[in-house]
Amino acid sequence: MAGITIRDMTLDDVPAVGVLEHRLFPIDAWPVQMFLDELSQPETRRYLVAEGSDGIVGYAGLMCIEPIADVQTIAVVPGYEGRGIGSTLLTHLIDEARQRGAADVLLEVRADNPRAQQLYVRFGFEQIHIRPRYYRDGVDALIMRLQLTAPHPEGHEATEAGQA
Numbered sequence: 001m002a003g004i005t006i007r008d009m010t011l012d013d014v015p016a017v018g019v020l021e022h023r024l025f026p027i028d029a030w031p032v033q034m035f036l037d038e039l040s041q042p043e044t045r046r047y048l049v050a051e052g053s054d055g056i057v058g059y060a061g062l063m064c065i066e067p068i069a070d071v072q073t074i075a076v077v078p079g080y081e082g083r084g085i086g087s088t089l090l091t092h093l094i095d096e097a098r099q100r101g102a103a104d105v106l107l108e109v110r111a112d113n114p115r116a117q118q119l120y121v122r123f124g125f126e127q128i129h130i131r132p133r134y135y136r137d138g139v140d141a142l143i144m145r146l147q148l149t150a151p152h153p154e155g156h157e158a159t160e161a162g163q164a
Helices: 011-024 032-039 085-099 114-122
Strands: 005-008 045-052 055-065 068-076 104-110 126-131 141-147
Touching: 005 085, 011 032, 011 055, 011 068, 032 045, 045 085, 055 085, 068 085, 085 104, 085 114, 104 114, 114 141
Parallel strands: 068 104
Antiparallel strands: 005 045, 045 055, 055 068, 104 141, 126 141
């Protein structure tokens, strides 16, 4: 990930993120106002951007309302795929979920996006459900879950009812 910086998304980033969103997800793009609404809720949300010399090349967001965290979005510009940006963004979101006390991280992924599915499986996500015709073009969404039962990398234990 040489030359790529991960940082919190700011209001100033939203126009550029909106352009990328419509380029990367033409069928299901979020309106710009949705990003503004998400950023206005820092008590339950965290949004990041990956920035390189060409500007923003990736972004991701998490909603966490205990005990569930939900990956709201994660995207990397195609020319920057395969450089570890998506993995780094996802790592940050999972760490954020742990810090906020989540027991599980959920996400939806298009059934026709094997590259993203493989990324999530590498991180330990498992498919738990299918939402038929979830996307506007009729493609199913696979619901995937990561259980956060392992110790936090900094030594903080994940809290779970019934754990000794």
